[in-house]
Amino acid sequence: MTEPKLAQEPKVDLGVKAGQDTKEPGRENPKYLWRSGEMVEWDKATVHISQLGWTAISSVFEGIRAYWNNDRQELYVFHLDAHLKRLSQSMKIMRMTSPFSKEELSEAITGLLKANEFRGDAYVQPLAYFGGGIPGYLAVLERPGEIVITARPSASELSAPKVVHCNISSWNRISDNVMPPRAKAITNYQNSRYVSTESRVNGYDFGIILNSTGKVSEASYACIFIVRDGVAITPPISAGILESITREVVKDL
Structure with missing residues (x-):
């Protein structure tokens, strides 16, 4: 696996405005996210206000868990291939094509986890959407989607007994x-x-x-x-x- 490439000045920004505090109480932001082939510093990932809202209409995503094994000091991603297959199916339903193969996205996710140096359970979210200022309600056929991947620390509750009502x-x-x-x-x-x-x-x-x-x-x-x-x-x-x-x-x- 190749080492993640860090982009100091990403060509296209996505996320939040530089310097803006987006941390949840008690949670630090990760160092990087991945966008369309590049590792981007979290605080430098921005998006124009006009991109909000309509873009989400056609967006599809995955929620992928990664579990930390303290004995082996390794992070294990839960059924990554199956998640990426479902992401591909969701994109197909939206008539959205992927500019990246499943293997490239798999490498992007593992590279992002390495770059953020997580030493605990994590939650990974690949998101695909129609960019370029196209409102999500318009019919767009077989157009490549843009893909952004984020990862955050997220403790597992699998071993905690829990009753829900x-x-x-x-x-x-x-x-x-x-x-x-x-x-x-x-x-x-x-x-x-x-x-x-x-x-x-x-x-x-x-x-x-x-x-x-x-x-x-x-x-x-x-x-x-x-x-x-x-x-x-x-x-x-x-x-x-x-x-x-x-x-x-x-x-x-």
Whole structure:
């Protein structure tokens, strides 16, 4: 694997204005993000105000976990190939082509994690969108998307026992003939946001979403399993779910 190339003065800026404090309380910003083939210093990644909003309509992304093994002093990325395959599928649904191969994006992610020198669990987010000032609501066919990858420290909760309280949401799940939920698109998450907001207002942690036929689809930000007679059961893809990678892994266990 080649060493990450650091761009001191990126040709195109993306992110936040230089010098602006974007840190969450108690969290430091990482050193770098990756944009269209270059490693860019976090605080130098900016975007023009006119790019906000409309660009997000056609944006697709992935949320990828990386887990730190303290004994081996190594960071392990969770099913990276599967995530990049789903990103490619989401881009295809948006009629967006990728200027980078899966292998190049894989190398970009591992290079970004190395450049940021993470020594703990991390969350990686590749994001693809139509740039160039094109409003996301316009029909754009087979145009290359721009890709930016960010990574942040994010502690895993896998080993922490946790009970959550759920309600059945009054909002229905979006369907394939409305806004295909199989695409991991930012706009699809407005459905999840409505569900999550309703749940929090009423004192719950998550909302369980039913599809238009009244069948269980998924939770506001998660897939659902129940165990019956020792068998794990989960809604099918046809129930309007995101094709969850975690779901497939659990099914294979």
